[in-house]
Amino acid sequence: MEMEHALPALYEGIQRLSPIPIEEWNVFRQFAFPKTVAKNAHLVREGEQVDSIAICMSGLFRLYYTTPDGGEFNKSFCAKHEFLASYSSLLLGTSSFFSIQALVDSELIVVRYSDFQSLFTRHVCWERLGRILTEQLFVKKETRERELLLLSAEERYRLFNAKYGHLAEQIPQYHIASYLGITPVALSRIRRKLT
Numbered sequence: 019m020e021m022e023h024a025l026p027a028l029y030e031g032i033q034r035l036s037p038i039p040i041e042e043w044n045v046f047r048q049f050a051f052p053k054t055v056a057k058n059a060h061l062v063r064e065g066e067q068v069d070s071i072a073i074c075m076s077g078l079f080r081l082y083y084t085t086p087d088g089g090e091f092n093k094s095f096c097a098k099h100e101f102l103a104s105y106s107s108l109l110l111g112t113s114s115f116f117s118i119q120a121l122v123d124s125e126l127i128v129v130r131y132s133d134f135q136s137l138f139t140r141h142v143c144w145e146r147l148g149r150i151l152t153e154q155l156f157v158k159k160e161t162r163e164r165e166l167l168l169l170s171a172e173e174r175y176r177l178f179n180a181k182y183g184h185l186a187e188q189i190p191q192y193h194i195a196s197y198l199g200i201t202p203v204a205l206s207r208i209r210r211k212l213t
Contacts, residue, residue: 024052024075024127031099036147045140049133055079055120062104062118070128071103077124078188082196083116092197094162095121097185101151102126122188171200175208 029043038046053072055061062068064084079096093116096102104114108131137144165174175198179186186194195205 024125025050028073028075028099028127032147035150036143038143038147039141042137042141042143046129046137049129050127053126053128055124055126057120057123060117060119061102061126062114064115064117065113068104068107068114069132070130071101071105071108071134072126072128074098074100074102075125075127078121078185079118079124080121080189080193081116081118090196091199092193094158095182095185095189095197097182101155103131105155121190121193166199171198171204172208172211174198175205175212
């Protein structure tokens with residue numbers, strides 16, 4: 019991935035969230051570096067120390083927990099122009115509680131969390147951006163909890179299609195079932211019923 023091609027699109031996207039003066043963006047650019055993650059490779063594995071945040075420029079990731087007996091539960095998916103991190107691990111200074119895996123060949127822009135934090139003291143625009151990103155993460159998490167606790171599997175599947183339908187062909191059915199909290203057999207039944 020050419021950084022010079024990716025950064026203008028990223029800057030435009032961030033500008034829609036919170037205005038960043040060009041001088042401040044130029045400082046950010048010094049900290050940012052590209053990273054490619056091949057299909058099925060991991061950006062982060064559960065138990066690893068993490069020190070960076072990333073922005074998905076192309077591709078698709080799943081974030082998942084692993085049970086002691088080796089079972090996996092997908093907590094979310096991350097697609098183009100979404101931020102990607104084991105955020106609680108960065109805040110707490112612990113190893114990651116979950117894994118992050120590419121479902122297709124993917125490209126990221128990565129920034130060390132300590133570098134990103136240093137921007138907060140430079141200009142209020144970075145604190146504003148950090149607050150907006152944290153609010154978005156909170157809403158996503160609360161929405162996910164509400165769906166799992168209050169909605170039927172069929173309702174959760176409908177919402178999945180509304181949010182990720184354009185990516186559904188890139189996500190194996192067993193990963194979708196795991197995200198919905200049901201078995202692949204139950205997902206097949208729901209899909210048959212809806213078609």
